[in-house]
Amino acid sequence: MKTFLFFPEHLEDAKISILGAPYDLNSSRRYGSRFAPDSVRAESRDMESNFMGMELSHLPVEDIGNTETGGWKRFTKSLHEKVNIIKEKGSVPVVIGGDHSITPEIIRSIGRRDIHVVSIDAHLDFDRELFGNTHSHACPRRWEAEMLGAEKIHIIGIRSWPTKSMIDAKEAGVHIIDAKEIMEKGMEYVIKSLPEGDVYLTIDIDGIDPAYAPGTGTPEPFGLMPKDVLAIIERLSKRIVGMDVVEICPPCDVNGITSSLGAHFISAFIASFFSR
Numbered sequence: 001m002k003t004f005l006f007f008p009e010h011l012e013d014a015k016i017s018i019l020g021a022p023y024d025l026n027s028s029r030r031y032g033s034r035f036a037p038d039s040v041r042a043e044s045r046d047m048e049s050n051f052m053g054m055e056l057s058h059l060p061v062e063d064i065g066n067t068e069t070g071g072w073k074r075f076t077k078s079l080h081e082k083v084n085i086i087k088e089k090g091s092v093p094v095v096i097g098g099d100h101s102i103t104p105e106i107i108r109s110i111g112r113r114d115i116h117v118v119s120i121d122a123h124l125d126f127d128r129e130l131f132g133n134t135h136s137h138a139c140p141r142r143w144e145a146e147m148l149g150a151e152k153i154h155i156i157g158i159r160s161w162p163t164k165s166m167i168d169a170k171e172a173g174v175h176i177i178d179a180k181e182i183m184e185k186g187m188e189y190v191i192k193s194l195p196e197g198d199v200y201l202t203i204d205i206d207g208i209d210p211a212y213a214p215g216t217g218t219p220e221p222f223g224l225m226p227k228d229v230l231a232i233i234e235r236l237s238k239r240i241v242g243m244d245v246v247e248i249c250p251p252c253d254v255n256g257i258t259s260s261l262g263a264h265f266i267s268a269f270i271a272s273f274f275s276r
């Protein structure tokens with residue numbers, strides 16, 4: 001298998017484990033994020049071993065490959081098995097999606113109820129169902145709120161939402177910083193608002209402006225800049241117990257720049273996680 005960067009497929013004492021989750025059947029518009037795990041890996045292999053001053057080549061990171069795919073049941077069973085293997089060795093899972101519906105399943109597998117979720121996204125993802133599908137990629141924050149408590153959910157960068165779902169999310173106590181608020185108050189405010197304690201970080205690539213990340217199924221302008229996300233990753237990295245990068249759609253991409261951005265976010269996390 002062609003792994004992420006140059007990391008091995010198996011490392012007994014890995015502290016970060018990369019896993020591909022090529023499932024996109026809960027998408028609602030353009031499909032194709034199933035191709036992202038291998039596309040992100042391919043882009044990563046063109047990167048150098050030193051990321052912004054941090055040498056990555058000797059770090060205890062493994063890339064254990066992809067989950068099984070197929071239907072939702074078969075996929076989630078495989079996802080739970082793989083995340084459990086990672087968890088049992090005390091390593092942090094970094095999952096490359098896939099659409100955003102995979103996130104609550106990863107968090108369920110991690111099994112901690114005391115963590116916060118930080119979601120970078122163009123969308124609220126708090127619908128009860130979409131087109132009759134309760135596992136739609138429009139619903140994951142609602143599942144997480146049920147699991148962990150709505151007050152542990154933090155959503156950053158959204159710019160369009162269904163009014164009803166927004167009322168539900170606000171009433172439940174979800175923390176939301178929308179794109180307009182970020183434009184008015186700046187990233188310093190966002191960084192200050194990040195939760196304390198252990199966190200799960202989910203990066204929906206459509207949270208970033210489509211000028212930087214056109215390869216996604218539901219592009220929305222007025223998004224974050226890559227360096228804004230870098231600042232969030234660096235602020236949280238020591239407290240991240242799991243992370244994913246989702247909704248990269250290689251068939252929608254231009255010159256692989258969105259897959260490359262996803263690869264750089266993962267490298268940024270690895271570099272920051274192991275930094276002193």
Ligand SMILES: [Mn+2]
Pocket residue numbers: 100121122123125137204
């Ligand atoms: Mn999303």
